[in-house]
Amino acid sequence: MDFYEVIRTRRSVRSYKPDPIPDNVLRRVLDAARIAPSGSNRQPWKFIVVKDEETKRKLIPACHNQSWIAEAPVIVVACAQELAYNRGGYMGKLSGVMDATIAFTHLILAARAEGLGTCWIGAFDNDKVKEILGVPEGWNVAALTPLGYPSEGEDAFRETANRKPLEEIVSTDKF
């Protein structure tokens, strides 16, 4: 799929078919995350592919009871390593979260290219998700997304972006 079509038609999908994702498709989506850039190429990320029905259900209360996330055949959880490296001087140990966010953006876009829906879940209980998935100390959850074919089919990717105009978010030479 054309790059700009992917960017323009990515949508947050909140209703999924139970249909499984073919292994080669899932692999391409994960590989798009794998080759993302990171500070000093440290790649401080891990991706947990949650397929087990019971584990998916356990994640619901840890994600503010957004129960539709478990409709998808897969929930992908991006984890970020805490780093000693102090990126930008104010992120502290959380600079790995920026890297994981870059990689997860690749994954979200690749999913769209494959006709798969996603919804970036940023509202979750870090400690609860860590406990459910056995995420060790020194790592945090950066984001989650359900991954699956949208109930609506291709209609889920209608172009309806509601965003500020470019003039409001771009300036030249000064803030």
Next chain:
Amino acid sequence: MDFYEVIRTRRSVRSYKPDPIPDNVLRRVLDAARIAPSGSNRQPWKFIVVKDEETKRKLIPACHNQSWIAEAPVIVVACAQELAYNRGGYMGKLSGVMDATIAFTHLILAARAEGLGTCWIGAFDNDKVKEILGVPEGWNVAALTPLGYPSEGEDAFRETANRKPLEEIVSTDKF
């Protein structure tokens, strides 16, 4: 350009031609950032397009003396609003940085689709960059990138990703 070709051939470019970027090309690249997703669609980002030669030169010492960043005709600076909303429970006011990182990833990829080089600059002095560009309190610099045509031309986008194998960064159901 095909989506996966963009993902596969994006590279960190550290040498640029001084050639200007046509306005319509720059606009498409910025627009890719504009339509990125963000928590509750808050769009807590601003992009400063630095073209002024003196301002570009001032940014060099604020970016650990990476002087090649000023070779490019443009330096794009992504700013993130500090938010009260506590995303994920541990990012605190920095959750806007995650959103700006998503949008900046769109911009970096769109640049590749246009044949433009970028290099994600994560090592910078937040306070110094803010002072140079007049970034107000309540905002932080999330990242910078030079933006321009690579000195090497299309050779700059050779496929040479040096990354961990998928098996090392992906697990099923548990960390």
